[in-house]
Amino acid sequence: MNPFRASRYLEHLRNNLAATGSPALVHIAAVLDCPRLAIAGHGASRILREIAWLTACGVLDARFDCLQLPVFVSAGDLQGRGLAAFLQANWPEVDWRERLSTGACLVLIDNGEPQLIAREVAAWPACRFIVACESGDPPRLAHFRTAFTDPLLQSSFTCP
Secondary structure, X not given: OOXXXXXXXXXXXXXXXXXXXXXXXXXXOOOOOOOEEEEEXXXXXXXXXXXXXXXXXXXXXXXXXXXXXXXXXXXXXXXXXXXXXXXXXXXXXOOHHHHHHOOOEEEEEEOOOHHHHHXXXXXXXXXXXXXXXXXOOOOOOOOOEEEEHHHHHHOOOOOO
């Protein structure tokens, strides 16, 4: 039996992005169907971290390599290199280029600049992306739907 290759990476996410009990997660499921989503406003980073934590826990429980892996990165992680290079340098046991090119990752970028996000979306178009922007002014990104944290905290939100 092959070992579950992503275990070390997912355990890293689970252990470093512990849930804080955000009430936003009650309604976040409605926005997760969007292939490109920007979450903007106070608490956006916390929501993004909790999405990463919950999906990491789910994949760890299931232990299926075919499930979408959550890939959580901050803008600083990607300065001067791309997403695949960052992941491969830190978790070489996973074939990140294969996973990213086939859309087998849910890419979560915390406080990335629009140019950085656009570069990664262009590099890995098959992947789903969720980005967080703590400032009240969300980045203008082509083909992204924007959800603001206040409505997420107060009511449901759906993608068209």
